[in-house]
Each structure stands twice: as structure tokens, then as C-alpha cells.
Amino acid sequence: MPVSRRTLDGTVPEAATNTRAVPRPSLRDGMSRDYRLDFFRGLALIFIFIDHIPDNTISYFTLRSFAFCDAAEVFIFISGYTAALAYGPAFDREGVRMGIARIYRRVWQLYVAHLCLFMVFNAEVAYTLKFLYNPLFADELQVGDYLNDPGEAFIRVLSLQFQPSLLNILPLYIALLLVLPLLILCIRRHVLLALIPSAALWLAANRLGWNMPGFPEGRLWYFDPFAWQFLFTIAVIVGSSRTREHVRLSRKGWLPRAALVFAVIAAAVSLSWSLHDAISRVPEYIVLPETWFDKTMLPPARLVSVLALAILVGTFVPRDARFLTSPAGWLIVLCGQNSLQVFCLSILLAVLANFALNLAGYGFILQCLVNLGGLLIMFGAGLLLAWFKAGGRLPTAPRPREVT
Amino acid sequence: MRRWASLLLLSGILGIIRPLQLAGCPVPEEFVIAPESLPATKAAIEKRFLTIVALGGAATLGGPAQGDAFTYPSRLAARLTEAVPGLTIKIIVHAVPREPAAELQRNLDVELTADMPALVIWGPGASAAGRGDDLDTFIGDVAVAVGKIRSRGADLILMTLQYAPSVARVINLAPYRLAVIRAAELVGVPVLDRYELMRFWSDSDFLDLDATGAAERVKVARKLYDCMAETLTKGIIDAVR
Numbered sequence: 325m326p327v328s329r330r331t332l333d334g335t336v337p338e339a340a341t342n343t344r345a346v347p348r349p350s351l352r353d354g355m356s357r358d359y360r361l362d363f364f365r366g367l368a369l370i371f372i373f374i375d376h377i378p379d380n381t382i383s384y385f386t387l388r389s390f391a392f393c394d395a396a397e398v399f400i401f402i403s404g405y406t407a408a409l410a411y412g413p414a415f416d417r418e419g420v421r422m423g424i425a426r427i428y429r430r431v432w433q434l435y436v437a438h439l440c441l442f443m444v445f446n447a448e449v450a451y452t453l454k455f456l457y458n459p460l461f462a463d464e465l466q467v468g469d470y471l472n473d474p475g476e477a478f479i480r481v482l483s484l485q486f487q488p489s490l491l492n493i494l495p496l497y498i499a500l501l502l503v504l505p506l507l508i509l510c511i512r513r514h515v516l517l518a519l520i521p522s523a524a525l526w527l528a529a530n531r532l533g534w535n536m537p538g539f540p541e542g543r544l545w546y547f548d549p550f551a552w553q554f555l556f557t558i559a560v561i562v563g564s565s566r567t568r569e570h571v572r573l574s575r576k577g578w579l580p581r582a583a584l585v586f587a588v589i590a591a592a593v594s595l596s597w598s599l600h601d602a603i604s605r606v607p608e609y610i611v612l613p614e615t616w617f618d619k620t621m622l623p624p625a626r627l628v629s630v631l632a633l634a635i636l637v638g639t640f641v642p643r644d645a646r647f648l649t650s651p652a653g654w655l656i657v658l659c660g661q662n663s664l665q666v667f668c669l670s671i672l673l674a675v676l677a678n679f680a681l682n683l684a685g686y687g688f689i690l691q692c693l694v695n696l697g698g699l700l701i702m703f704g705a706g707l708l709l710a711w712f713k714a715g716g717r718l719p720t721a722p723r724p725r726e727v728t
Numbered sequence: 729m730r731r732w733a734s735l736l737l738l739s740g741i742l743g744i745i746r747p748l749q750l751a752g753c754p755v756p757e758e759f760v761i762a763p764e765s766l767p768a769t770k771a772a773i774e775k776r777f778l779t780i781v782a783l784g785g786a787a788t789l790g791g792p793a794q795g796d797a798f799t800y801p802s803r804l805a806a807r808l809t810e811a812v813p814g815l816t817i818k819i820i821v822h823a824v825p826r827e828p829a830a831e832l833q834r835n836l837d838v839e840l841t842a843d844m845p846a847l848v849i850w851g852p853g854a855s856a857a858g859r860g861d862d863l864d865t866f867i868g869d870v871a872v873a874v875g876k877i878r879s880r881g882a883d884l885i886l887m888t889l890q891y892a893p894s895v896a897r898v899i900n901l902a903p904y905r906l907a908v909i910r911a912a913e914l915v916g917v918p919v920l921d922r923y924e925l926m927r928f929w930s931d932s933d934f935l936d937l938d939a940t941g942a943a944e945r946v947k948v949a950r951k952l953y954d955c956m957a958e959t960l961t962k963g964i965i966d967a968v969r
Contacts, residue, residue: 378860379903455898459792459945460890460937460952463825464785465858465899489860601864614865682897 366660371395376674389598392629404559438494480539492546499549526554551622580639583632649721658706673698753955761963765918766883770968772846783850788823792949803957826855829869851887853904870911891926892937
């Protein structure tokens with residue numbers, strides 16, 4: 325990877341980093357970009373790619389094996405946090421109408437991306453159907469059923485109701501951004517004005533099963549927006565500047581300690597399940613009701629799990645942690661900074677990886693190669709997009725003077 | 729749409745079916761049904777009246793064979809009657825294409841009460857693989873349904889899902905084969921590995937499971953179902969002996 329080496333050359337050697345004369349951006353420097361957000365969003369995208377490849381052995385090593393939540397929660401949390409950073413000040417600076425316009429411009433981009441992904445899905449189905457015209461399996465496999473009535477299906481895609489596999493997180497994100505203006509306006513009045521209704525709605529969704537109608541008939545949204553908005557709201561509140569000024573997490577406070585205890589327990593329990601899944605001889609030591617971890621409804625265990633991780637990162641990973649700007653870390657940061665494009669690419673790559681593995685068998689080495697290939701392409705895309713944004717310069721890891 | 733196909737095949741009808749029999753099917757030795765695993769079937773065969781319920785989806789309905797006499801349940805009835813002289817067989821097919829295992833077990837109580845089978849044969853997994861259902865949930869649903877069947881005193885043979893090279897190329901079927909085997913182990917019922925058997929027939933060029941000609945496809949389907957019936961018959965007879 326020549327590009328990565330270039331980044332390596334561009335950064336100060338590690339030995340020198342410690343004794344660097346120019347101080348790195350400090351916490352007080354409110355305007356500096358928080359690369360932790362980019363890094364962990366990039367990492368979430370990598371995990372989403374790996375988790376989206378069916379029967380992928382490598383996915384035993386992603387977040388879902390170590391926590392009650394998975395990359396989707398992390399992605400939504402960071403999206404809410406960064407949305408508050410990006411659009412909150414716009415409301416103050418440019419007025420409410422301009423702030424809303426900016427958010428809705430982003431909604432439009434997401435919507436277009438969703439439709440673009442649907443085209444990828446169509447291509448996948450069309451290709452698959454060629455192989456599935458086998459009478460022995462006729463009537464049994466419902467691939468491409470929607471093509472029997474494409475008119476209906478296409479309208480349901482436009483209305484975000486038809487969410488084929490892997491095409492369900494963008495509709496959630498769109499729904500969340502649609503109500504973001506209201507959320508920001510409420511938070512500007514008082515945090516509780518946003519938090520209490522949001523919590524009530526989440527509770528109602530979990531207790532009463534409220535969800536948005538999907539397609540075909542009887543289906544519901546995979547990510548229940550009434551439940552998931554709570555995580556997003558919490559993230560927006562934490563990310564909005566007014567809150568950030570008041571909350572300073574101390575390593576010795578009770579909150580990080582509680583978060584640590586919860587995260588450790590969740591990791592132990594989750595690992596025991598992953599081991600059982602991977603090696604069927606390992607007995608299932610801990611049996612808990614499945615509804616406690618139902619991803620659709622974002623039940624408390626998943627919610628607390630992702631919040632605990634956020635608290636731990638916020639407390640124990642310094643803003644200027646060295647790994648963020650190390651060559652490998654920086655590649656992940658660049659993916660996180662271009663999350664929408666890299667996410668869409670990762671969906672396409674997951675589909676291709678699935679084809680490759682089905683054609684060539686599920687050998688472990690092949691799985692590793694397919695995962696690695698996908699990651700390299702994602703990193704390449706992150707670099708390319710950053711290069712383009714920087715006006716044709718290869719982006720190097722930040723030094724203090726480059727901080728925007 | 730629930731399609732019920734109920735066949736009452738008495739030994740008398742067999743005169744029609746017998747000429748349609750095909751040559752013997754190669755079956756490796758490992759495809760056996762554990763001895764002593766079919767007590768109710770054994771008792772029923774001794775009484776010379778055996779009721780079998782075939783559960784499943786499109787493969788059980790046998791549409792591709794074009795004719796009720798050529799489906800695997802019909803062929804099984806024919807071959808069993810032939811193997812055990814004087815045996816009357818009633819085969820009832822409850823097959824709904826694409827029915828999830830969780831749906832199936834909801835209707836199971838009513839069906840089993842009405843039919844009183846000594847033996848149930850069930851080959852789940854194809855529609856689950858097509859949907860990409862969660863494996864653990866699938867195993868759990870199969871295990872629950874198996875529990876219901878066994879609580880009625882009926883024997884059960886689980887079959888793994890079907891195999892075809894073209895389909896395996898785009899849908900990862902293998903995990904659902906393992907899931908059925910694991911469910912069978914969990915609840916202690918015999919399993920016939922149809923997937924591996926079909927793969928063997930396909931790999932050894934005994935059957936072209938990806939045949940494209942319309943007539944050829946019907947021929948392959950008929951041969952396949954008859955060979956499944958032959959394998960099952962041999963397995964059942966050996967298990968009750």
C-alpha cells in the first residue's frame with residue numbers, strides 16, 4: 325500500500341512525537357476537530373461491512389462479540405453527536421431556517437444514496453435469479469418476489485417502506501434527520517424538553533410495539549425509528565455545545581466506573597455466546613431472553629451497552645490519542661469522515677464478497693482475503709474522497725497547525 | 729395459501745405405479761437411520777397399518793415431477809408397501825412452500841390430532857436459507873416443532889434441505905444443513921442428510937440437478953424423488969428390523 329507508506333512518511337516518527345515542541349490541540353481548543361468521532365465511525369463502518377458478509381468467520385471479532393450492541397448503535401450514536409456539532413452552531417450562526425435547510429439537504433443526499441443502493445440490490449437480485457431458475461427449488465426461495473409487481477415495490481422503496489436486506493439503516497437515519505430540527509429547537513429551550521418525550525416514545529415503542537409499517541404487508545421497519553430515536557436524541561444532547569460545556573467526565577467519577585463495570589460484564593456474557601456460536605461444543609453458560617437483545621426495538625441492554633462504550637471512550641481515550649493519527653488509524657479516520665460514501669461502498673462490497681465466497685467456498689484463508697480486499701477498497705475510497713476534498717492533495721495525518 | 733394434498737394409497741393402486749419404478753440408486757453406506765429410533769413406526773408396521781405425515785415445502789409437494797404419483801411421499805408409500813407385503817400405508821402431505829418453521833408448528837397440534845401418524849418426515853431449511861433466517865432462531869423453531877411431534881408419540885425423521893449446484897452458488901445453503909443436523913442432535917431424532925446425498929448424486933453425475941431442458945428436468949425430479957423414497961425406505965426398514 326504505497327499510499328499508507330506516504331502517510332507514514334508524512335507523520336513525525338513515533339519517538340519524536342513524545343518530545344514534540346508544538347503542543348497538540350488541547351481539550352480547551354473547542355474548534356479543533358475531534359478525530360475520535362471519525363475514527364470510531366470509521367471503525368463502525370468496517371464492522372458493518374464485515375458483519376454484512378453472511379457466515380463470515382471474521383465477524384466473530386467485531387464489536388457484537390464483545391458488547392450487547394453492535395456497530396449500528398455506534399454509527400447512530402456518533403451520527404447524532406456529529407449532527408449536533410455540525411448543525412447546532414448553524415442554527416445559532418445562520419438562523420433557524422438556514423439550519424433546517426442544511427439538515428434537509430443532507431436528508432436529500434441520504435435519500436439519493438438509499439435509492440442508489442436499491443439499484444445495487446436490483447442488480448444483485450437479477451444476477452441471483454439467473455442461478456435460481458431451478459425447479460427443484462422453485463416456490464421455495466423468495467428472491468426477487470417483488471419483481472412480480474415492480475410498480476408497487478418501487479413506490480414502497482421511495483416511501484422507505486420496502487427495506488431489502490442491508491438497506492435498512494439509511495431509512496432510519498433519514499427519519500432521524502427529518503426530526504433533527506425539532507430536536508435541536510427543543511434542546512435550545514431545555515434539554516429535558518427533548519429528553520423526556522424521546523424517552524417516553526422509546527418506552528412506548530418497547531412496551532407497546534410501536535413501529536413503522538414496512539413492505540411487503542405485515543413487515544415492520546428493521547430499525548424501529550420510535551425506539552432508535554432515543555439513542556439519537558441522547559447523542560444529539562451530548563453533542564450539543566451547551567451540554568458539552570457542563571459535562572466533564574472525570575476518570576474518578578461514578579459514571580465511568582459504572583460504565584466500565586457494565587462494559588466488562590457485557591463483554592464477558594457476549595463473548596460466552598460468541599464462543600458457543602463459533603464452537604458448538606462450548607456450552608451456552610448464560611441464557612437470557614432474546615427479547616432483551618432484539619435489535620429492532622433497541623432494548624435497554626443494547627442502549628446501555630453503547631452508552632457505556634461512549635462514556636468509556638469519552639473518558640479514557642484522549643482527544644489527541646496517538647493511534648488516531650497513526651497511519652492505520654488515520655486511514656480509518658478518513659473512512660469515518662466520508663461515512664456516507666464509504667457506507668454505500670461497503671454494502672456493494674458485502675454483496676460482492678458474498679458472491680465470491682459462495683462461488684469459491686468458505687475456506688478460512690479465502691474469507692480472510694475477501695475481508696482484507698474489501699477493507700483495502702474502503703480505505704482506498706476514504707483516501708480518494710479525502711484527496712478530492714482537499715483539492716487534489718493527499719491528506720496527511722493532522723498536526724496542530726492543520727487543525728480546522 | 730395452504731395447499732393440502734392428502735393421498736390414501738392402498739396396495740391395490742400399486743399396480744399402476746410399479747411399472748414407473750426406476751433403476752436402483754447409489755447410496756453411500758453412511759446414509760442410515762439409527763436403529764431403535766423409530767419405535768412407533770415399528771409397532772405400526774407390525775400391525776400392518778402405517779400412517780406417515782410428510783411435512784415440508786415445495787420439495788415435498790413435488791411439483792417439478794409433474795404428477796402426484798411421482799412425488800417423494802407417493803414413491804415412499806409405493807416402495808414401503810412393496811418392501812413390507814400386506815402393509816397398508818396412509819401418507820398425508822402437509823406442505824406449504826416457504827412456510828417458516830415457526831409458522832408450521834402453530835398448525836401442528838391440529839394436524840397431528842387429526843392424523844395420528846406413527847411417523848413424521850420433515851425436511852425444513854430451504855425457505856429459511858432463501859430468506860437468510862437467523863440460524864439460532866431456525867434451530868430453536870425446528871426443535872420446538874420436533875418436541876410437539878414427539879409429545880404425540882410419533883416418530884420423526886428430519887431431512888436436511890435439498891442441494892443443487894446452481895442454487896448453492898448464490899445462496900449459502902450449507903449452514904442450514906448443519907442447523908438441521910444440530911437440531912436433530914439437540915432433540916435426539918434421526919436425520920437423513922438429503923443435502924449430502926443430493927450432492928453426492930450431483931457430483932458423481934448420477935443426477936444432473938441443474939438440468940435445463942424441460943423434459944430432462946421432469947425426468948431428473950422423478951428420479952430424485954424416487955431415489956429419496958428408496959433411501960428412506962431402506963433406512964426405515966433397517967431401523968425397525
